[in-house]
Amino acid sequence: MDIPYIVHARPDTGVNNGKLGVWLFLASEVMLFGALFSTYVFLRVGASDWHTWHSEAGLSIPIGTTNTIVLITSSITMVMAWASLMMKEFGKFRLYFGLTIALALVFMLFKAIEYNAKFSHGHFPGTNNFLAIYYVLTGLHALHILGGIIVNSYLIGPGAKLWRTNAAQFTCRIEAAGLYWHFVDLVWIFLFPTLYLL
Amino acid sequence: MTDEHADEVRKHLKLYIGVFVALIVLTVATVAVSKLALGVALAVSVALIIATLKVSLVGAYFMHLAWEKRAIYALLLVAGAFLFSMMGLLIWSLDAHLPGTVKAPIEATEKHHPSPEGH
Known part of the structure; x- marks a missing residue:
């Protein structure tokens, strides 16, 4: 059985089902991260030693800034990958999409270096409330990055065969993957100042 | 995915690069502002305003919300x-x-x- 409206827009919604599905998923993600941001506000407002915990944690602003730039760059390479498919330039798509995955791996590498430094200094989630919410927020975000890497690796690998048989559907898949990826970038844009700078 | 769509995307390429540059500049601005000795309320407000601006740029142009249904x-x-x-x-x-x-x-x-x- 073929799933209807995976490429062409449904007349009533004006968008294809894949795109609507991804946006529904992202709407649920807004609530997930929103709930955790609320938790952050609640813990911070109620804490007696927040600034002490924050300075003791010693988060590296250079690493946080670098990772922000890495994610923003991965967002533009993702847009360029999708745009390349729209312009029927598959070679350029592979380059930009490959760069997006590589930048995601760079982000994870910096995150691993950061976590390793924290653990080696005895800074664990149970140490204090700042570290608890820091690990929950950044850990959940890192899991999203990992999920993106897995799906994108499939799309540039075995999944790319679809380009030869149904280019329009493949382009829709990349657009959906892009929406997810930009959302992950968007969450980090709030996480960075909240956890590192304030 | 018609030629019409391809032309439309081609026209937007410069816009995407412009948004990327703006996002980098705003990231540097966020870090620079955090170094200033602002009060907590002002620092939080400025950081959240810049973050909201960045998120709006990503949403509007990279996620195509500016042209969405x-x-x-x-x-x-x-x-x-x-x-x-x-x-x-x-x-x-x-x-x-x-x-x-x-x-x-x-x-x-x-x-x-x-x-x-x-x-």
């Missing part, structure tokens, strides 16, 4: 309404049920427990 806007409106309700409930609960939290830490208010009013 009404169904997607409606969906996001519902999600946004629930998000702001949740945040509103949080602020209300801080104000109404934990009156000491804003001025004094929870540890200080805990010393008064249990109180007959349940505060």
